[in-house]
Amino acid sequence: xxxxxxxxxxxxxxxxWRFDDDGTVSLAGEKIPVEVTKISPNGVxxxxxxxxxxxxxxxxxxxxxxxxxxxFIRVSTEDSTKQLASKVLGGTRRTAIDTExxxxxxxxxxxxxxxxxxxxxxxxxxxILEAMKMENEIRANTGGVIKRMLVKERQVVEKGELLMTxx
Amino acid sequence: xxxxxxxxxxxxxxxxxxxRIHRSASEMGIQTVAIFSDADRRxxxxxxxxxxxxxxxxxxxxxxxxxxxxxxxxHASHCDAIHPGYGFLSENPDFVDATTSAGLIFIGPSxxxxxxxxxxTGARELMAKANVPIIPxxxxxxxxxxxxxxxxxxxxxxxxxxxxxxGGGKGMRKVDEVGELEQSFSQAKSxxxxxxxxxxxxxxxxxxxPRHIEIQILADMHGNVIYxxxxxxxxxxxxxxxxxxxxxxxxxxxxxxxxxEAAVNAVQKCGYVNAGTVEFLMDSDKxxxxxxxxxxxxxxxxxxxxxxxxxxVKAQIRIAQGExxxxxxxxxxxxxxxxxxxxxxxxxxxxxxxxxxxxEDYMPSEGYGIRxxxxxxRGSEIVHFYDPLLSKLVxxxxxxxxxxxxxxxALEEFKISGVSTTIPFCAFVISHPKFIEGEYDIHFVxxxxxxxxxxxxxxxxxxxxxxxxxxxxWDSGKGKEMREHSISSGNWKNKRFDE
Numbered sequence: 001x002x003x004x005x006x007x008x009x010x011x012x013x014x015x016x017w018r019f020d021d022d023g024t025v026s027l028a029g030e031k032i033p034v035e036v037t038k039i040s041p042n043g044v045x046x047x048x049x050x051x052x053x054x055x056x057x058x059x060x061x062x063x064x065x066x067x068x069x070x071x072f073i074r075v076s077t078e079d080s081t082k083q084l085a086s087k088v089l090g091g092t093r094r095t096a097i098d099t100e101x102x103x104x105x106x107x108x109x110x111x112x113x114x115x116x117x118x119x120x121x122x123x124x125x126x127x128i129l130e131a132m133k134m135e136n137e138i139r140a141n142t143g144g145v146i147k148r149m150l151v152k153e154r155q156v157v158e159k160g161e162l163l164m165t166x167x
Numbered sequence: 168x169x170x171x172x173x174x175x176x177x178x179x180x181x182x183x184x185x186x187r188i189h190r191s192a193s194e195m196g197i198q199t200v201a202i203f204s205d206a207d208r209r210x211x212x213x214x215x216x217x218x219x220x221x222x223x224x225x226x227x228x229x230x231x232x233x234x235x236x237x238x239x240x241x242h243a244s245h246c247d248a249i250h251p252g253y254g255f256l257s258e259n260p261d262f263v264d265a266t267t268s269a270g271l272i273f274i275g276p277s278x279x280x281x282x283x284x285x286x287x288t289g290a291r292e293l294m295a296k297a298n299v300p301i302i303p304x305x306x307x308x309x310x311x312x313x314x315x316x317x318x319x320x321x322x323x324x325x326x327x328x329x330x331x332x333x334g335g336g337k338g339m340r341k342v343d344e345v346g347e348l349e350q351s352f353s354q355a356k357s358x359x360x361x362x363x364x365x366x367x368x369x370x371x372x373x374x375x376x377p378r379h380i381e382i383q384i385l386a387d388m389h390g391n392v393i394y395x396x397x398x399x400x401x402x403x404x405x406x407x408x409x410x411x412x413x414x415x416x417x418x419x420x421x422x423x424x425x426x427x428e429a430a431v432n433a434v435q436k437c438g439y440v441n442a443g444t445v446e447f448l449m450d451s452d453k454x455x456x457x458x459x460x461x462x463x464x465x466x467x468x469x470x471x472x473x474x475x476x477x478x479x480v481k482a483q484i485r486i487a488q489g490e491x492x493x494x495x496x497x498x499x500x501x502x503x504x505x506x507x508x509x510x511x512x513x514x515x516x517x518x519x520x521x522x523x524x525x526x527e528d529y530m531p532s533e534g535y536g537i538r539x540x541x542x543x544x545r546g547s548e549i550v551h552f553y554d555p556l557l558s559k560l561v562x563x564x565x566x567x568x569x570x571x572x573x574x575x576x577a578l579e580e581f582k583i584s585g586v587s588t589t590i591p592f593c594a595f596v597i598s599h600p601k602f603i604e605g606e607y608d609i610h611f612v613x614x615x616x617x618x619x620x621x622x623x624x625x626x627x628x629x630x631x632x633x634x635x636x637x638x639x640x641w642d643s644g645k646g647k648e649m650r651e652h653s654i655s656s657g658n659w660k661n662k663r664f665d666e
Binding site: 004006007008010013015017019023025027034035036037038040041042043044046048053054055056057058059060064065066067068069070071072073074075077079 | 515516527528530575578579581582583584585586587590591594621623626627628629630631632633634635636637638639640641642643654
């Protein structure tokens, strides 16, 4: 059975969406009567409580830009299913190569939550990156020990820049 | 004078305006020749033209600004005329000279008329002589700081220092009091030198909350000149227009007539022929002042066409063939109201920075009273080499309130993805109470716009968050219902059939 849990963030509002295999859509654990159909590469039709919305969804780095009724809303999403999956994998599969943690976006390191030698498990917070005036937590994909820490607080980083390695 | 019949036109431009010119030419039975840069090989203006030739390269200077390449193509393809569109070479008198000395017709004014309107002080002097009101200030470049201080004192602060050969806000400084003058004067001079190659500057009185209102004119080779009403273009960002309307909500028939006659007067004074636009600033007391003249077709010309029922590109071609104007001033009758929204590939959340990428979905608005002049299609690659204007959405309504409601509907209907556009920003403008009341000036964007204002109701946020989550889920390619790209909750669809 596949379940996907996706957290959408708009400014300070967070929406916990869950998509079940049988088509059930839930928001914060509550079943929502809704039908979502993809019409075109970026066009999504949503029928919600009898209302018809036709929205444009464009991927923009880590965000989705939504045009709804001529309005613009930028939404960032995060797959919390993935963390679940990597937790399972992390325990069973270890690679010999160090895992690299790279910055998903340009921004500034606001706070480091680990240092060299810190033991982490998958899903643990590593550092807080500020980009576009929003704080984003970078989390561990795998468990291990922080081997090399390459950035410090207040440091400005580029997209794709190596932040640390986990061994 | 024997009219010369134009059979084939080279369109020295790209994007929506190239296509717009092609359409009118084609309806007149005239063949069109398109030119294109490497990045524009798949552009609609290339696909629709009768012939198309490569300019080899991408930078403007190697392509749409390369006079020699363009004249060579016009020759090789046996064109008898060139239409420059707007931007690029449209206001370059050297291009006019190159065209005419190659034995081709330039669809636009003479190089002499273009030169006399090119320098701002020269144009101001000409207007003053033609009794067209100009903004108080100098009609000559300033010698030195001492002279600047004297002029500024006599007209009163605040003042504007402007570059004689300037444009787009460069080499321009607002000075509020005498203490700031010296520094601003030298800054404006050096900025003008680096941007336009000349440190000539002049002084104008600064108008506090002016509106930008312009008059469309048509002049033939036989001395006939008419004006086709005004366009209100006060909604601007970065000194660039975004929303335009015709007629202006501010003008009375009397002021309109005075402005129109001033524009006609100005045009006659410099022996101008073809379509042109005389731009004015209007102060809060409704006195108007000459700003500058644009010696070409304007981006916003369709609002005039919609209201006056006249194709300006066809008129330009007929004038260039030596024909007389088909209308007298008495026959020029406005009907209804039109608005244009410029759809730029820009991010209205990030200070209108240009947005690049591939257009994925493309469903422009349709229906009665809507005109859409576009230069793109689904799959178009928006590159950073050129102006980010994608298309112009124009509506016509029986009156201003109908055309505002029509534009609101048209903007909601317009679906485009892959690049950010000014559509949400235009929707904000159109729905703003000050715009609806017609109470706005050129500071509209600074006064009322903030990206936060684009974010709307809680339910829209909820739907947006669901749309993003669903797309994220489909993008990761999991689950049966994700493959089908449709999910529904609680037998929602079936329930409706049961009931």
